[in-house]
Amino acid sequence: MSSTSTTGAARAMTDPAAEAAIHAACRVLSLPTVRDQAAPIADASAKQRLSHKAFLAEVLTAECDERDARRRIRRVNEAKFPRTKHLADFDPTRLPDLPPPTLAHLAGGAWIDAGEPLVLLGDSGTGKTHLLIALGTAAAEQGRRVRYVTTATLVNELVEAADDKQLSRVIGRYARLDLLCLDELGYLTLDPRGAELLFQIITAREERASIACASNAPFSEWGATFTDPRLAAAVVDRLTFNAHIIQTGTTSYRLHTTRKKGKPTNH
Structure with missing residues (x-):
């Protein structure tokens, strides 16, 4: 029996379907910055002809930076x-x-x-x-x-x-x-x-x-x-x-x- 798993393989998906999938996944994974910035960063990456890995690095870095900023604000408020x-x-x-x-x-x-x-x-x-x-x-x-x-x-x-x-x-x-x-x-x-x-x-x-x-x-x-x-x-x-x-x-x-x-x- 052949496996139907898509792990490691990219699936063809329209842009609206991709955006819906990103939003759904970001809600599950609690990644609000990726949810909000994925589309504009994707557009910028396409214009700059960045690789898929570079695009992934950009959105994940944006998420980390935003979390760090929120953590700093939270620490100051807690003080x-x-x-x-x-x-x-x-x-x-x-x-x-x-x-x-x-x-x-x-x-x-x-x-x-x-x-x-x-x-x-x-x-x-x-x-x-x-x-x-x-x-x-x-x-x-x-x-x-x-x-x-x-x-x-x-x-x-x-x-x-x-x-x-x-x-x-x-x-x-x-x-x-x-x-x-x-x-x-x-x-x-x-x-x-x-x-x-x-x-x-x-x-x-x-x-x-x-x-x-x-x-x-x-x-x-x-x-x-x-x-x-x-x-x-x-x-x-x-x-x-x-x-x-x-x-x-x-x-x-x-x-x-x-x-x-x-x-x-x-x-």
């Missing part, structure tokens, strides 16, 4: 940044003590792969949150799992999780992130319970996954946040070991930017 900030919008000349290659190096994300911390220290308005969000966005756009959260919000979430007996699940979720962006560390004094819960998050990520934090207080004043001197010392030790530390200084970046744009300021 829950409060506003949009990019490194291209930051003026590094406002940080004279910062070596020029530093931000470009950090944007590459090798420190995240190595599980190294990043600490941004400086007065309010000096660009800490801008850099924190911008570096977090760069990491998310590279496909990494990132989450931005203020210290107060994270501590409240941990306290509620502990009360609901969900603490292990929440700590596990934060431990699996590639980068945790922790903002406003040192702005508020934490009660002993909240400080200990935050310390659990820091410990869960120690030397395995990166934390980038921003604080308006020098390390010597972190005892006011964690109240227990030993706990404060342990937090500083974990967040500074192999860390990248950037001092943003005391000059308001926001005020300088506003004046540069020629907007009036209130005195």
Whole structure:
């Protein structure tokens, strides 16, 4: 008995039938970009006299590129940044003590792969949150799992999780992130319970996954946040070991930017 299989053999098909088959197959295989782009890419390929293999490469590459773009957007959305900030919008000349290659190096994300911390220290308005969000966005756009959260919000979430007996699940979720962006560390004094819960998050990520934090207080004043001197010392030790530390200084970046744009300021 002869085989009726068409595997490996091309079948004659009209263009409308081919388009219908492509649409049906793309729905089954979840290939929306191939479905939308197959016809125009086929027309372009015919004009350029590309081979069938080249046409196939083109449509599959288009699908991969679109998936990558969607993944980057999804990662950025999942990070829950409060506003949009990019490194291209930051003026590094406002940080004279910062070596020029530093931000470009950090944007590459090798420190995240190595599980190294990043600490941004400086007065309010000096660009800490801008850099924190911008570096977090760069990491998310590279496909990494990132989450931005203020210290107060994270501590409240941990306290509620502990009360609901969900603490292990929440700590596990934060431990699996590639980068945790922790903002406003040192702005508020934490009660002993909240400080200990935050310390659990820091410990869960120690030397395995990166934390980038921003604080308006020098390390010597972190005892006011964690109240227990030993706990404060342990937090500083974990967040500074192999860390990248950037001092943003005391000059308001926001005020300088506003004046540069020629907007009036209130005195």
